[in-house]
Amino acid sequence: MGIYESLNERLYLDKIVEFSKKKKVPVFYGTIWYYLGGVSLFLFITQVVSGVLLLLYYQPGVATAFESVRFIVSKVEFGWLIREIHSWSANLFIFFVFLHMFTVFFAKAYRKPRELTWFSGMLLLFLALGFGFSGYLLPWNELAFFATKVGSDIAGSIPVVGDFLLRLLRGGDEVSGATLSRFFGIHVAIIPAVFTVLLGIHLVLVQVQGMSIPPELEKVPEEDRRYMPFFPNFALRDVLTWLIILNVVALLAVFFPWELGVKADFLAPAPPGVKPEWYFMFMYQTLRLIPAHVWFIEGELLGILTFMLGGLIWFFVPLLDKKAKVGERSKFWNWFGIILIIYMITMTIWGYLV
Amino acid sequence: MRNLQLLGVILFFMGFLLAEQQPIPKEDACIRCHKEMDEEQEEGQKLFPDILNDIHLKRGLSCADCHGGDPEAFDDEDKAMWDNESFSGEVSRTDEIAMCGSCHSDPRFMRQYSTAIRTDQVKQYWTSKHGMELKRGNKKVAICTDCHGVHGILSVEDPRSPVYDMNVPSTCSNCHSNSDYMAEFGIPTDQYYKYRKSVHGEALLDNNDVGAPACNDCHGNHGAIPPDVSHISDICGTCHVNNDQLFQESHLKPIFVKRGFGQCEACHGNHEVLKPNDDFLNWEHGSVCVQCHEDKGGEAKIMADHFYTLLDSLKGQIAIANSFVEKADQKGMEVSDLLFPLEEAHKVLIQTRTSIHSFNKDYVEEIAKPGFEATKTAIEGGKAALAEFDFRRKGLFISSLIITFLALALYLKIKDIDRKQSKDKS
Numbered sequence: 029m030g031i032y033e034s035l036n037e038r039l040y041l042d043k044i045v046e047f048s049k050k051k052k053v054p055v056f057y058g059t060i061w062y063y064l065g066g067v068s069l070f071l072f073i074t075q076v077v078s079g080v081l082l083l084l085y086y087q088p089g090v091a092t093a094f095e096s097v098r099f100i101v102s103k104v105e106f107g108w109l110i111r112e113i114h115s116w117s118a119n120l121f122i123f124f125v126f127l128h129m130f131t132v133f134f135a136k137a138y139r140k141p142r143e144l145t146w147f148s149g150m151l152l153l154f155l156a157l158g159f160g161f162s163g164y165l166l167p168w169n170e171l172a173f174f175a176t177k178v179g180s181d182i183a184g185s186i187p188v189v190g191d192f193l194l195r196l197l198r199g200g201d202e203v204s205g206a207t208l209s210r211f212f213g214i215h216v217a218i219i220p221a222v223f224t225v226l227l228g229i230h231l232v233l234v235q236v237q238g239m240s241i242p243p244e245l246e247k248v249p250e251e252d253r254r255y256m257p258f259f260p261n262f263a264l265r266d267v268l269t270w271l272i273i274l275n276v277v278a279l280l281a282v283f284f285p286w287e288l289g290v291k292a293d294f295l296a297p298a299p300p301g302v303k304p305e306w307y308f309m310f311m312y313q314t315l316r317l318i319p320a321h322v323w324f325i326e327g328e329l330l331g332i333l334t335f336m337l338g339g340l341i342w343f344f345v346p347l348l349d350k351k352a353k354v355g356e357r358s359k360f361w362n363w364f365g366i367i368l369i370i371y372m373i374t375m376t377i378w379g380y381l382v
Numbered sequence: 383m384r385n386l387q388l389l390g391v392i393l394f395f396m397g398f399l400l401a402e403q404q405p406i407p408k409e410d411a412c413i414r415c416h417k418e419m420d421e422e423q424e425e426g427q428k429l430f431p432d433i434l435n436d437i438h439l440k441r442g443l444s445c446a447d448c449h450g451g452d453p454e455a456f457d458d459e460d461k462a463m464w465d466n467e468s469f470s471g472e473v474s475r476t477d478e479i480a481m482c483g484s485c486h487s488d489p490r491f492m493r494q495y496s497t498a499i500r501t502d503q504v505k506q507y508w509t510s511k512h513g514m515e516l517k518r519g520n521k522k523v524a525i526c527t528d529c530h531g532v533h534g535i536l537s538v539e540d541p542r543s544p545v546y547d548m549n550v551p552s553t554c555s556n557c558h559s560n561s562d563y564m565a566e567f568g569i570p571t572d573q574y575y576k577y578r579k580s581v582h583g584e585a586l587l588d589n590n591d592v593g594a595p596a597c598n599d600c601h602g603n604h605g606a607i608p609p610d611v612s613h614i615s616d617i618c619g620t621c622h623v624n625n626d627q628l629f630q631e632s633h634l635k636p637i638f639v640k641r642g643f644g645q646c647e648a649c650h651g652n653h654e655v656l657k658p659n660d661d662f663l664n665w666e667h668g669s670v671c672v673q674c675h676e677d678k679g680g681e682a683k684i685m686a687d688h689f690y691t692l693l694d695s696l697k698g699q700i701a702i703a704n705s706f707v708e709k710a711d712q713k714g715m716e717v718s719d720l721l722f723p724l725e726e727a728h729k730v731l732i733q734t735r736t737s738i739h740s741f742n743k744d745y746v747e748e749i750a751k752p753g754f755e756a757t758k759t760a761i762e763g764g765k766a767a768l769a770e771f772d773f774r775r776k777g778l779f780i781s782s783l784i785i786t787f788l789a790l791a792l793y794l795k796i797k798d799i800d801r802k803q804s805k806d807k808s
């Protein structure tokens with residue numbers, strides 16, 4: 029008896045093979061957007077692999093974090109490459125997750141029965157941002173130190189839970205060694221554990237429910253729709269996209285290396301140009317533009333409350349978009365999405381220009 | 383809460399009041415009359431308001447403590463001055479030292495103002511050139527008030543005082559730069575001019591570095607006396623400890639003493655001590671050695687050339703190491719580790735310059751050695767970083783080529799599958 033037969037008896041591989049043979053992907057103008065989820069998954073895997081390799085040398089701690097990263101990039105064989113890949117793929121990962129989210133939004137792929145897929149995807153996006161925020165501090169350099177200070181200050185402004193959240197994040201009143209240990213734990217254990225579970229749910233849901241098609245395509249009779257087999261046609265195209273992304277990551281790693289900067293110093297004044305990571309810039313710039321007081325409420329608080337409300341509305345869009353439920357496009361939600369994208373891009377550019 | 387706020391406001395304003403509050407000199411008969419007379423005086427002759435800042439008046443002394451008389455005799459000039467036995471009027475230049483010393487040389491009296499205050503000024507003064515000349519009857523020499531001021535004497539710590547560190551050179555120059563005034567003493571009058579251009583003058587007067595020496599740091603304060611040739615290095619050595627120690631142990635020391643050369647001064651000058659540079663050893667250009675060795679270069683030239691070449695070579699190596707490290711840094715390589723050997727090399731360069739004062743070839747070479755080793759480490763590290771940069775570029779090119787080839791093969795395979803499938807369908 030061969031290995032396959034032997035495994036099949038125990039794992040019912042035939043059923044999986046049968047499922048993959050039947051699985052098909054709609055072919056239309058928007059098929060290309062289907063690859064974004066796969067690209068995000070590939071970048072996440074890259075993150076895990078490079079992150080585990082970095083863990084072999086990285087030492088959290090005020091006295092060792094910066095030094096160990098410097099050791100990795102200057103002394104460890106190919107350490108620089110691993111760190112560059114980790115940093116660049118992290119940024120690309122968040123970029124593609126955002127892109128994936130917006131394509132899903134405009135394709136109305138969140139409508140029934142895929143509400144849970146949207147919810148799990150949104151939670152994965154929040155966790156991805158958490159990955160970015162916690163990972164940024166780990167090299168313990170000056171810019172990261174102050175960006176974390178500003179970022180956690182903003183979290184501390186949230187009404188009711190702000191103080192608790194601030195202390196929870198920092199492990200004390202100030203950004204310190206305790207914050208670094210905490211962020212390390214969050215970055216390499218807590219978020220990965222929750223992320224993996226949610227990612228599993230997200231992928232299972234995608235497989236069970238199949239690919240969503242836009243509402244207008246749904247009206248086309250089944251016999252007039254075009255499909256391609258998932259395996260091997262779509263799977264091979266997925267791999268092709270991954271290879272292109274891998275090439276892009278390698279190019280970025282060599283031509284645009286991330287600077288290690290200067291080691292964080294508790295007593296040093298904040299250096300000029302302290303800015304958050306690009307994916308937080310639109311929020312940061314908004315908070316900078318809001319006046320100190322708007323009517324009776326503090327400007328920063330108003331900004332945070334608005335973002336929280338906006339985030340909640342975005343999260344619950346599958347329940348709020350009544351037209352999508354009946355297979356129609358809502359002009360209101362379309363414009364909501366378009367204005368949001370324009371706003372995010374404008375604020376991000378503005379944030380970098382000032 | 384309101385009470386607390388009120389208390390805060392009161393304390394705040396009290397702080398201002400306290401900060402402004404100075405001991406106001408008691409208005410006695412002397413002050414009252416002389417204030418009125420002062421109005422008729424010409425500018426420069428007026429006592430007020432400077433006298434009110436006088437440290438003596440502020441500490442409770444009165445005019446009568448120096449000039450005698452009865453300060454309580456208001457509206458009676460005779461009783462206040464002329465009929466009073468203690469009244470001395472203007473203190474003569476010869477009596478002034480003893481008059482100031484009557485308090486300033488009394489430790490018991492002076493202790494009430496500060497336990498650390500010195501009381502040896504008069505004793506030192508009589509050992510100084512000024513004191514000795516005064517004893518001989520020359521009244522043109524400096525006495526207490528010439529340096530400290532007459533009325534309105536300020537604390538030495540007060541930046542407005544003529545004897546505050548940064549004001550000492552110009553105070554001394556009041557007399558010492560006046561060629562007419564100094565003519566009878568037969569000493570040069572260009573000291574201030576020279577000092578002003580010196581490394582010390584620049585540090586003190588341009589960079590406000592009060593740690594830099596003024597006239598009194600080398601010549602003494604109250605015991606001001608020109609250092610004799612054999613003691614110059616002792617004076618310079620109080621700050622330049624290592625240079626002095628090396629020179630004292632060098633083979634040149636006894637020769638300098640025997641021939642009466644001014645040790646440090648022989649090469650560096652006295653008032654015009656310029657910032658030393660490596661050309662001091664350059665036999666062809668700017669060497670100070672040729673001042674004595676001009677005609678008999680020989681061994682001295684060989685040694686100077688050797689030191690000059692050694693310094694030049696270390697500087698050259700540091701420059702090369704710097705360029706490699708900078709180049710690697712500009713290319714985005716992590717080279718912060720190499721900054722340590724570079725810093726070490728700079729430190730050794732300074733130590734090597736100091737070690738020249740030993741005039742010992744072997745010793746200087748020994749000191750310079752770690753500097754060359756450090757530059758070697760930095761150069762090798764810089765070269766390795768640049769090689770690594772090239773390796774990364776080449777590696778990227780090869781990896782990228784492989785990935786592109788794989789992607790292309792995959793693309794062709796996909797097209798092939800698509801073609802076969804559409805053929806099967808049709």
